[in-house]
Amino acid sequence: MPSINWLSILPLLACRALKNVQIKVPQAVVRGRDAAVQCVFDLESDQLYVLKWYLGEHEFFRYSPKNDVPIKVFPVHSFKVDLNASIPERIILKNVSALDDPLKCEVTNEYPSYYTVLKSAELQVVDLPKTEPYIIGLKTHYSINEFIQAECHSVLSYPAANISWYVNGQPFREPYVFKRTTKIGKLYTVTSNLRLKSLKKYFIDGRMRVRCSTNLYDTYHRNIEESVLLKNEMSDEFWDDKEPETPFSEPPMDNSFVVKETFPEWFWPMSSGSSGQLLYSIKIYPLIVTWSFLLR
Numbered sequence: 604m605p606s607i608n609w610l611s612i613l614p615l616l617a618c619r620a621l622k623n624v625q626i627k628v629p630q631a632v633v634r635g636r637d638a639a640v641q642c643v644f645d646l647e648s649d650q651l652y653v654l655k656w657y658l659g660e661h662e663f664f665r666y667s668p669k670n671d672v673p674i675k676v677f678p679v680h681s682f683k684v685d686l687n688a689s690i691p692e693r694i695i696l697k698n699v700s701a702l703d704d705p706l707k708c709e710v711t712n713e714y715p716s717y718y719t720v721l722k723s724a725e726l727q728v729v730d731l732p733k734t735e736p737y738i739i740g741l742k743t744h745y746s747i748n749e750f751i752q753a754e755c756h757s758v759l760s761y762p763a764a765n766i767s768w769y770v771n772g773q774p775f776r777e778p779y780v781f782k783r784t785t786k787i788g789k790l791y792t793v794t795s796n797l798r799l800k801s802l803k804k805y806f807i808d809g810r811m812r813v814r815c816s817t818n819l820y821d822t823y824h825r826n827i828e829e830s831v832l833l834k835n836e837m838s839d840e841f842w843d844d845k846e847p848e849t850p851f852s853e854p855p856m857d858n859s860f861v862v863k864e865t866f867p868e869w870f871w872p873m874s875s876g877s878s879g880q881l882l883y884s885i886k887i888y889p890l891i892v893t894w895s896f897l898l899r
């Protein structure tokens with residue numbers, strides 16, 4: 604019977620007492636807001652010796668249950684630890700700013716093994732877009748086989764926002780979609796163009812729904828949807844009638860209306876009264892002058 608090398612199986616025995624160490628952080632946090640980070644582990648029958656939290660190489664939180672001062676917090680630049688809301692396994696980071704380094708949690712169990720497991724995770728810090736996203740370029744009505752073009756804008760965020768298009772709820776990607784990203788300082792503006800032919804099948808009950816969906820990880824989601832209508836070719840004139848280009852290029856046809864509004868009743872010679880007589884004279888006077896001039 605071969606002899607057992609106890610030293611070689613010792614780490615395996617130690618391992619059994621500290622299991623499933625995981626660090627759980629959200630994918631992203633908005634700059635200036637709070638984030639909860641969690642360290643999950645299973646000590647089984649063992650005791651916790653120390654739990655340490657790091658940002659990169661900087662320890663910012665230590666929990667040693669047997670110590671006189673079990674909790675110690677060390678300042679870091681990127682956030683504050685909310686001591687009121689935190690427990691050692693779940694730390695609330697307040698007012699998070701740029702995180703250039705990963706977050707780590709390190710768990711060590713008690714004597715005799717002092718077995719240690721370290722896990723790390725990245726937490727993205729995002730800057731939300733400066734405005735709501737918007738769509739430009741869509742017309743209200745399209746004929747069949749016309750080109751439909753639209754632009755969706757997401758303005759100044761970090762990182763660049765993801766933009767996706769949906770037509771009647773169905774995703775549209777390349778070759779229908781073309782994206783441009785511009786960087787201004789540290790922030791990105793994204794313009795996504797959608798271009799497709801207005802096929803009859805896209806119009807459901809004469810209506811096509813065009814949606815632009817923007818997001819930054821799971822911290823930010825915005826949808827804008829616009830509907831465009833199928834132009835009814837037979838009733839083109841109807842649309843022209845509703846929205847004429849020069850609505851007042853011709854005068855109203857009702858002459859009586861014009862006369863009444865422009866000249867008061869007393870102006871006309873046939874009206875009775877002395878003022879009527881006077882005005883009649885004034886009206887014919889220029890004629891008399893003209894004729895007398897010609898007769899000379």
Ligand SMILES: *[C@@H]1O[C@H](CO)[C@@H](O)[C@H](O)[C@H]1NC(C)=O
Binds near residue numbers: 684685686687
């Ligand atoms: C913790 O709670 C105390 C009392 O409720 C409060 O005075 C203190 O400002 C809180 N600290 C933080 C960091 O929120």
Ligand SMILES: *[C@@H]1O[C@H](CO)[C@@H](O)[C@H](O)[C@H]1NC(C)=O
Binds near residue numbers: 635680698700
């Ligand atoms: C949040 O952090 C930023 C940058 O570190 C700092 O300028 C700001 O004063 C902080 N705000 C609060 C409410 O602590």
Ligand SMILES: *[C@@H]1O[C@H](CO)[C@@H](O)[C@H](O)[C@H]1NC(C)=O
Binds near residue numbers: 762764765818819821
């Ligand atoms: C954009 O989408 C891709 C693919 O789904 C994803 O991997 C990436 O994290 C997203 N980026 C942002 C900023 O949301």
